[in-house]
Amino acid sequence: MTTNAASIADVKRPSLKGVRRFAWCVLVYNVGVILWGGIVRATGSGAGCGEHWPLCNGTVIQHSVKIATLIELTHRVTSGIALVAMLALLAWTFAVTAKRHFARATVVAATVLTFNEALLGALLVLLGKVAHDQSASRAVYLSLHLANTLLLLAALALTAHFLSRRSGFMRGSVDFHSVGIALAGLLATLFVGVSGSLAALGDTLFPATSLRSALAEDFSSRSEWLIRIRWLHPTMAVLAGVFICWLVFRSAWQGRNRKMAIGVVALLASQYLLGLADLTLLAPTWIQIVHLLGADVLWLTLVVLSARVCAVPVGCRESPVCGADTAEIRTF
Numbered sequence: 001m002t003t004n005a006a007s008i009a010d011v012k013r014p015s016l017k018g019v020r021r022f023a024w025c026v027l028v029y030n031v032g033v034i035l036w037g038g039i040v041r042a043t044g045s046g047a048g049c050g051e052h053w054p055l056c057n058g059t060v061i062q063h064s065v066k067i068a069t070l071i072e073l074t075h076r077v078t079s080g081i082a083l084v085a086m087l088a089l090l091a092w093t094f095a096v097t098a099k100r101h102f103a104r105a106t107v108v109a110a111t112v113l114t115f116n117e118a119l120l121g122a123l124l125v126l127l128g129k130v131a132h133d134q135s136a137s138r139a140v141y142l143s144l145h146l147a148n149t150l151l152l153l154a155a156l157a158l159t160a161h162f163l164s165r166r167s168g169f170m171r172g173s174v175d176f177h178s179v180g181i182a183l184a185g186l187l188a189t190l191f192v193g194v195s196g197s198l199a200a201l202g203d204t205l206f207p208a209t210s211l212r213s214a215l216a217e218d219f220s221s222r223s224e225w226l227i228r229i230r231w232l233h234p235t236m237a238v239l240a241g242v243f244i245c246w247l248v249f250r251s252a253w254q255g256r257n258r259k260m261a262i263g264v265v266a267l268l269a270s271q272y273l274l275g276l277a278d279l280t281l282l283a284p285t286w287i288q289i290v291h292l293l294g295a296d297v298l299w300l301t302l303v304v305l306s307a308r309v310c311a312v313p314v315g316c317r318e319s320p321v322c323g324a325d326t327a328e329i330r331t332f
Contacts, residue, residue: 015096016096016097016163018092019089019092019093019096019163020160020163020164022088022089022092023089023093023103023107023156023159023160023163024160024164026082026085026086026089026156026160027153027156027157027160027300029081029082029085030082030152030153030156031153031293031296031297031300032078033075033078033079033082034149034153034292034296035289035292035293035296036071036074036075036078037075037079038200038288038289038292039071039075039285039289040071040072040075041200041201041204042200042204042285042288042289043068043071043285044068044131044132044204045067045068045069045071045072045131046072046124046125046130046131047068047072047125047128047130047131048066048067048068048069048070048071048072048073049069049072049073049076049125051125051126051128052125053121053122053125053126054076054080054122056069056072056073056076057069079117079118079121082114083114083115083118086110086111086114087111089107089110089159090107090108090110090111093107093159093163094107097163098170100170100171100172101162101169101170101171102158102162102169102170102171102311103158103159103162103163103169106155106156106158106159106162107155107159109151109155110152110155110156110159113148113151113152113155114152116148117145117148117149117152120141120144120145120148121145123141124138124141124142124145127141129141129142132205134205134224134226136225138201139198139201139226142197142198142201143194143197143198145197146193146194146197147190147193147194150190150193150299151190153296153299153300153303154186154299154300154303157300157303157304158303158304158307161304161307162307165313167313168311168312168313168314173313173314174311174312174313174314175311175312175313175314176310176311176312177309177310177312178250178309178310179310181247181250182247182306182309182310184243184247185240185243185244185247185302185306186302186303186306188236188239188240188243188244189240189244189298189299189302191236191240192233192236192237192240192295193295193299195229195232195233195236195237196233196237196291196295198226198229198230198232198233199229199230199232199233200283200288200292201226202224202226202227202229202230203230203282203283203288204283205224205226206223206224206226206227207282207283208282208283209282210282211279211280211282214279214282218230218231219231233275234275234279237271237272237275241268241272244264244268244302245265245268248261248264248265248305249261256308257305257308257309260301260304260305260308261305263301264298264301264302264305267294267297267298267301268298270294271291271294271295271298274287274290274291274294275291278291
């Protein structure tokens with residue numbers, strides 16, 4: 001079957017409107033789960049269920065529930081719902097798409113990363129790498145957890161994106177451009193996210209009493225190691241930001257991607273402002289969560305922009321109104 005015939009055959013399948021909307025909903029829901037996980041970490045509630053998993057304190061029904069237990073239990077329940085939703089998205093995507101549809105590959109990746117997310121979360125609890133644990137191994141597990149989380153969001157975003165395309169959603173129907181540049185930008189953003197999670201952990205475990213003392217502790221040899229590496233996050237954020245701006249203006253400024261490119265730059269600027277507010281206000285929980293939300297939205301926008309720039313439908317590279325834009329795939 002030729003590429004065009006494969007694309008037509010896919011379009012003739014049942015409407016993707018429902019699964020497309022469900023994919024975006026699953027993505028948004030997972031962002032919510034991640035934000036609640038940030039609340040778990042910021043409030044030190046990771047040990048709210050003790051060293052038990054998946055049960056909370058070894059039981060199903062909780063008695064005399066503490067706030068920390070309620071926060072952690074809510075996170076576990078919402079994570080379980082996310083897993084069920086992911087399996088439903090996997091089944092639905094395979095039911096309504098053709099064999100060569102890109103969404104099939106990305107939804108499988110998202111499913112694997114969802115199970116990996118659950119495994120890493122379970123290890124953090126079972127090994128006691130929660131609450132006030134200050135070990136280096138906790139930082140390692142937290143970094144792996146955050147990297148897996150961002151990759152999961154990326155896979156979900158790509159699934160929803162390819163399900164929403166009018167064209168260029170089948171293998172063999174796209175031309176690939178600037179892939180190396182885009183991957184470098186995404187990798188830089190990933191490292192910024194990981195360093196941010198470590199900085200947030202340091203703020204939670206060793207809260208500062210003033211901005212002056214916080215800055216002094218960053219460069220004091222007597223400070224804990226998590227505090228001494230805190231400067232890496234803003235430094236990497238600035239360097240990655242410069243690279244991302246270059247990537248955006250080089251690869252996505254022209255044609256149909258201009259508005260999204262402007263959005264990426266605007267989100268990046270807002271993250272710098274939130275980071276400055278986080279530092280000035282000594283990292284209160286609410287601003288940590290807003291900062292995390294901004295980071296997730298920036299990451300997702302950059303992932304979708306990269307897909308639009310790198311995976312261009314055949315014959316559409318020079319067209320400012322090509323059919324790769326997000327829209328419902330209509331049946332004939």
